[in-house]
Structure formats: structure tokens, C-alpha cells
Amino acid sequence: MPQLDTSTWLITIMSMIMTLFIVFQLKISKHLYPGNPEPKSTVTLKQLNPWEKKWTKIYSPPSLPQQ
Template sequence: MPQLNISPWPMVILSMIVTLFFITQLKLLNFTFYTTPTSKLTKTQKHKSTWELKWTKIYSLPSMSQQS
């Protein structure tokens, strides 16, 4: 049985990898990458609540008022 000559294999493998790289680059060149949609700057409206219109005082509990 003859011996298999493997000397051209590295060149074949290298050329195959280079060819696959170029094919994928050409495929990706035709592919359209869509940009992410930019959010429109909307003017935020601040809604005033009743607690924002007046100043409120926070009272402590009666049991805590006489502590030292």
C-alpha cells in the first residue's frame, strides 16, 4: 500500500481558509446593517401634584418629642 503524501495539505488548508474569509467578506459587504433607531428628544412635562404646591412639615410622634 503506497504512503500518502501530505506535503501539500498545509497549503490546501491555508488557501481554503483564505478563500472562506474572502467569501464571507463579500457576503457581508452586500448585507445591510440597520442602525439602531435614535430616540427622539421629547419634552418631558412636569405634572405638579398637590404636595408640590405647598410646604409640608413633618411632625415627630408625641412620644419622641421629650427625649434627650
């Protein structure tokens, strides 16, 4: 049974790692990152809900019958 020749494995693995590193560096360098972020204003306008526009009567639950 012939033996497996592993003499070229180191060169193959090292070249693969270097190639992956270069490819990832190129992908990252082409990515556009946003500039300096500016804080949003915290002033909010109050919006009226439909139930706040008109007066509604609040009914209390019926009381329990007396024993």
C-alpha cells in the first residue's frame, strides 16, 4: 500500500491561508462605513390619540349585590 505524500501540505495550507487573508482584506477595504454619526434630536411632538380628542365617560363596574 503506497504512503501518502504530505511534503507539499505545508505550502498548500500556508498559501490558502494567505489567499483567504488577502481576499478578506480586499472585501473589508471596499466596504463603506458611515461617517461621523450625529445624535438625533430628542424633541418629540405629542400626537393625540383618537381617544384623547373627545371626552369619554368612564363607567365604574357595578357593585356587588348586598347580602
